[in-house]
Amino acid sequence: MLRLDVLTLFPEIFAPLFASIPARAQQAGLVAVHLHNLRQWGVGRHRQVDDTPYGGGPGMVLLAEPLFRATEAITALAPERPRVLLMSPQGPRLDQAAVFRLARESRLLLVCGHYEGLDERYREALVDEEVSIGDYVLSGGELAAMVLSDALIRVQPGAIDAESVRQDSFAEGLLDHPHYSRPATFRGMAVPPVLLSGNHAAIEKWRREQALVRTAERRPDLLSGS
Numbered sequence: 473m474l475r476l477d478v479l480t481l482f483p484e485i486f487a488p489l490f491a492s493i494p495a496r497a498q499q500a501g502l503v504a505v506h507l508h509n510l511r512q513w514g515v516g517r518h519r520q521v522d523d524t525p526y527g528g529g530p531g532m533v534l535l536a537e538p539l540f541r542a543t544e545a546i547t548a549l550a551p552e553r554p555r556v557l558l559m560s561p562q563g564p565r566l567d568q569a570a571v572f573r574l575a576r577e578s579r580l581l582l583v584c585g586h587y588e589g590l591d592e593r594y595r596e597a598l599v600d601e602e603v604s605i606g607d608y609v610l611s612g613g614e615l616a617a618m619v620l621s622d623a624l625i626r627v628q629p630g631a632i633d634a635e636s637v638r639q640d641s642f643a644e645g646l647l648d649h650p651h652y653s654r655p656a657t658f659r660g661m662a663v664p665p666v667l668l669s670g671n672h673a674a675i676e677k678w679r680r681e682q683a684l685v686r687t688a689e690r691r692p693d694l695l696s697g698s
């Protein structure tokens with residue numbers, strides 16, 4: 473069972489984690505998602521969570537105090553200390569190997585930045601790892617946390633067919649093979665005959681070849697191991 477705690481200023485935008493496969497995985501008790509609003513630990517009467525940066529410049533910075541207090545309070549909600557992951561364009565780019573590694577943890581705290589960023593002292597003191605979902609800048613860490621959560625949830629044993637996870641792109645270093653369904657001919661386009669042959673060994677061989685061809689064409693870097 474994986475426990476995901478998410479610290480965010482916008483818990484209301486996390487609907488994708490409560491639909492489809494993530495919802496079913498939670499109903500089956502494979503994962504538990506807990507959303508926490510940083511505002512709850514805001515400072516003073518106005519529950520302030522951000523302020524202008526020392527040294528000047530544009531944007532607002534999330535304050536150290538609410539971040540520290542929230543992390544301490546969320547940590548205390550369960551016996552096990554979570555691994556704290558900060559969503560950040562400055563972290564290593566997320567890939568399937570990292571997803572499989574993180575999916576084996578039993579408790580993760582996903583921290584969503586916003587505005588210009590967070591007080592650096594929080595990162596230094598409490599963050600175990602930074603995670604980027606790509607070389608572009610989002611308005612906040614929420615979409616990144618949803619991407620990471622979805623990827624973690626679908627590989628939890630029992631969330632979807634294990635064979636499907638094994639065949640997916642990147643799971644074994646290759647892109648997935650093409651897929652077809654009924655009808656056998658659609659607008660003059662026929663399904664490759666081998667898939668209708670009933671010969672499982674031949675189908676397996678064709679799929680493997682297609683996966684290799686696709687990977688060589690689209691992502692040769694995966695084959696060279698670079």
Ligand SMILES: C[S@@+](CC[C@H](N)C(=O)[O-])C[C@H]1O[C@@H](n2cnc3c(N)ncnc32)[C@H](O)[C@@H]1O
Pocket residue numbers: 558559560561562583584585586587588589590603604605606607608609610611612613614616
């Ligand atoms: C506008 S961004 C801050 C960008 C920061 N000033 C920088 O240039 O590194 C606000 C927040 O969005 C999240 N974020 C933005 N891009 C991201 C990415 N590619 N991957 C993960 N999180 C991202 C982070 O939590 C970040 O603190």
